[in-house]
Amino acid sequence: MRMLGAEAVIECLKAEEVEIVFGYPGGAVLTLYDALFKTNFPHVLTRHEQGAVHAADGYARATGKTGVCFATSGPGGTNLVTGIATAYMDSIPLVAITGQVGVSLIGKDSFQEADICGITTPITKHNYLVKKVQDLPRVIKEAFYIARTGRPGPVVIDISKDVFNDTLDFEYPDSVELRGYKPIFSGDASKIDLVVTELEKAKKPLLFIGGGVNISGTSEELRKFVESTGIPVITSLMGLGCIPCDSAQHLGMVGMHGTYAANMATMECDLLLGVGVRFDDRVTSLVKNFAPKAKIVHFDIDPAEVNKNVRSDFRVIGDLRWSLPLLAEKASMQGLQKWQQETGEWNKLVQEWKKEKPPASELEAAGIKPQAVIEKVSELTKGDAIIVTDVGQHQMWTAQSYTFKKQRSFLTSGGLGTMGYGLPAAIGAQITLPEKTVVLFTGDGSIMMNCQELATMADNGLPVKIIVMNNQVLGMVNQWQRMFYGKRYSHSSTKGCTDFVKLAEAMGVTGLCVTEPEKLDAILEKALKMEGPVLVEVLLPATEDVLPMVPPGGRLDQMVLGGVF
DSSP, X not given: OEEEHHXXXXXXXXXXXXXXXXXXXXXXXXXXXXXXXXXXXXXXXXXXXXXXXXXXXXXXXXXSSOEEEEEOSTHHHHTTHHHHHHHHHTTOOEEEEEEEOOGGGTTTXXXXXXXXXXXXXXXXXXXXXXXXXXXXXXXXXXXXXXXXXXXXXXXXXEEEHHHHHSEEEOOOOSOOOOTTOOOOOSOOHHHHHHHHHHHHHOSSEEEEEOHHHHHHTOHHHHHHHHHHHOOOEEEOXXXXXXXXXXXXXXXXXXXXXXXXXXXXXXXXXXXXXXESOOOOHXXXXXXXXXXXXXXXXXXXXXXXXXXXXXXXXXXXXXXXXXXXXXXXXXXXXXXXXXXXXXXHHHHHHHXXXXXXXXXXXXXXXXXXXXXXXXXXXXXXXXXXXXXXXOSSHHHHHHXXXXXXXXXXXXXXXXXXXXXXXXXXXXXXXXXXXXXXXXXXXXXXXTGGGSTTHHHHHHHTTOOOEEEEEEOSBOHHHHHHHHHHSTTOOXXXXXXXXXXXXXXXXXXXXXXXXXXXXXXXXXXXXXHHHSSSOEEEEEEOOTTOOOOSBOOTTOOTTOOBXXXXX
16 A cells, blocks of 8 residues: 555554554654544653653553654654663663654754764664665564564664655565574573572572563562472562562562662572572672672573673573473472472571561651551552652662562663653553552652653543652762761752642642641542542651662671661
């Protein structure tokens, strides 16, 4: 069928079963937006391009599908960069389609021209500049294939304005053949035999699970393995939800703000099985002191991750959907009950650590405890909500205090640590899962970075519940200044002049505020029961710290557990 390039883009999205696009129009993509209008293709108009890409990211994390966003050329494309980098760091499947100036104007510093392919090369799995309309179907087919296969990630398709206006005989390819790109699914099964042999010899085994389990959707296989072997589990920030936080074997998050039990277990284990993790520096702290008594096994789909941060003794390269069931099968054949008997003392020890020093709030602080806010929301939602955060103290408190029970239930920017991520990501999650309760925990610093998206939320009638943890400072910065910079609070106070209730109401969102501990439970319960979007501002003490904390460069067993700084 003969059609415009812009119309062909829409047909390609239909062929890829794209449900919705997030975006912001501009001069270079007006023909594309005209095609959207004619076909009535689902689209959410955000208030900023960064909101569009984070919303597409939130949609992808909540569903496992590929998120899609549109932006125009130049500043529209560059406004996507932070969101693309956020998706890249956390391996999120995303296709960003940007407009480019006309072919004859490329490379001439034309109005609203930016080399978006050059800019995004280090933060994408791949990118394309399309100058010929005939290339569109092939490029889009390849882009979706690359974004969702192997280790997922973002792909940028930059399309010249001329291409949208040109015509072609449309035919969508059935398959993709890319020389040099052969995503790994099945690996070497003999490597798993070696892992089982090491498991048999281990007296203090420990499972360390990460975001790869969430991405591959293998939490059920992992749960069965944990239940049958009794091996204790620690998680990275991105691995939360893969094992229920209230299960006996779950010791909590490991690392800088990890639990006492998780960090101590890491220091004492003799075999550490890292599954879908990248051994981030916030987990390992000083690498040479990470798991010093353990042999390390690394399960990952990406060979480039192996030995990048921590040297492993055994590697299993392949999709977790292949390796985890095979591990469970081979382990079962060796007799699991024997393991449980031989690791009984180890399990007893980690359970004592778990009871001895659970995460606690700052003992001397007065007012509303942030942990109390999160625990109440956890109780009211029964751990069944989609929880989204921005970045900062509230993010760590949420990771420590919410009882996650399901995979894909915690959406947060782990790798890049992007403030301003939470609000648009919550929009992306709520719009695709309207039946779910979506709760955003954010801070008074983070919410201001993309607060314009409150209008997007209201205009689309999305019932997201927003909890602004307002301590009137940039909390994590303030905490580091208190602990490591002699209490010199250089530009970390937000002065507290912003009225978040009025801000919410100005954009069509119901605003509530709670200042007294005795009213907290009732207001949170009211907010969660209300129809439509609600913002609850909770005033917190500025001196409340995130604890435990491993000081930078310290060992995991050198945690600061409490006390006033």
